[in-house]
Amino acid sequence: MKTTETPAPLPAESGASVSKIDVAPAARPSGRKKEGGVLNVFSHGVLIIWAIMVVMPLLWAVMTSFKDDSSIFGSPWSLPDKLHFDNWSRAWTQANMSDYFLNTVLVVGGSLIGTLVLGSMAAYVLARFDFPGNRFIYFLFVGGMSFPIMLALVPLFYVVNNMGLLNTIHGLILVYIAYSLPFTVFFLTAFFRTLPTSVAEAAFVDGASHTRTFFQIMLPMAKPGLISVGIFNFLGQWNQYMLPTVLNTDPDKRVLTQGLVQLAVSQGYKGDWSGLFAGLVMAMLPVLAAYIVFQRQVVAGLTAGALK
């Protein structure tokens, strides 16, 4: 992460300002201190207000997930009269959250592994081998980052349908992988370029095949890059909503985001709002936990995505 880097050393030109040091601090200390004081109260105030605005809805969701239906609607801001853990167990068993969870884990697990393996294979070849068409293929992959997915979604539905992959877990996995490749290839190509060539060459001279060199030497060396891009893809795939909504209409195959939205829509008839809130919080917890544990890598991966 960039924030931990120390600033660049003093450039020679700005040395001119050094002569003013004797004059300026003596002339203006009180004025600056005052401005700083007022501004600090103000800036802390604003920062705290936004922090509250971020945390409040999340805490409210957690709190609501422990309340019963009548108090959810009667007094949305009151604390639960007692902790209704039954909401959570009801959501898990009756509202199919366990199924959605399992589907999500399967889809994200499969696509995450597939994305990392296929993405690093393509990126390795593109980064370290010179062959005709190398640039073209690279830009074909990277170009995919800036196009609106929705445009391709209509024909994609029929491609997936014709292959008999509609409403299947493995079909969803393949599509997730395909749509994760642009950023993954982009990120890992840059990463493989930074790795030293000497180790790979030594292994090759010792008689290892290209494939073996890749899997036994280069892939372990690329571990930090794989972790960053892996977390990025984990969050993106776990949170995916548009692709499953279009490609996966079988109620038994729903993933978490989709399942929750469907539950909320059908709640008009069933009315288990407390169970739904428990489900919402259940779906939030894994990503919040992953974020807190891997905070640095998440930030590094996501910000690299914007700065392409």
Add this chain to the structure above:
Amino acid sequence: MQHGKYRFIVGFLALPLGLYALFVVWPFIQSIYYSFTDWTGLSPEFKMVGFDNYRRMLHDDIFWKSLQHSLLFALVLPLVTISLALFFAFMINVGGRHRRGGPVVSGVRGSSFYKIVYFFPQVLSIAIVALLFAFAYNPDSGAINSLLRGIGLDSVQPLWLGDPDLALWCVMAVLVWSTVGFFVVLFSAGMASIPAEMYEAALLDGASRFTTFFRITLPLLWDTVQSGWVYMGILALGAESFAVVQIMTTGPGGPDYSTTVMVLYVYQKAFRDGQAAYATTIGVALLVVTLAFAAIVMRLGRRERLEY
């Protein structure tokens, strides 16, 4: 390194490239082709109809509404989000009080805490965020209106998502809430690499913090701001706005199409109304809008690159 090189390259590229071509590139090409047909998506037969779909689109009031809303998303959202994020990032990184013996510029106390908290919404699925806020906006029993009642504002009880004049802004506010933190972290990384000597010189010359922000921080951060602007615009035109509008607003699309955006309209035409060809036509329009948006931002934002 030549032995078996091409076999290795082909072997490593075949699978990722094949998957990407099949599920991403091919549907993109197809969708442009389909926009010149009368394909319904329900049966395999269709014929070429030239520019009929495009003519129809130009006379479609709902299309113009959705275009208008999408443009509003692409202009207002980045403006609000990025301004807020720049302000917060400046406070966090440069807005701190000067402490004796400490660095000349520093963030306010607890800056890393703010950065972690602000980023929370970014890791949550936009679908889950949308669901949560749909509850909060509920006019009778939602958290926001009951909060207003709680502080004595009984007369102010907007319908929020049910009010055609308000619904679009409510939806946008949710996207601002969920993305500001990302840009705070992104801009913080950029600000950390600005040499402290520049601030030192400016402060010694008696510059206020407002001057330092507009004369030093913003110009040196311009590249990041610009790419952030494009990134946010693409999100606002695509997947993110789809999820919030589809999940949060009634209809979906809001009362009297007051929140319909282009990507939602593509989805509805293709998968609800069985007008696949017309849907891809709107998709092509969305692609044109996205590319034009990116080109205009890059063009207008062009500044002489500052070296430091």
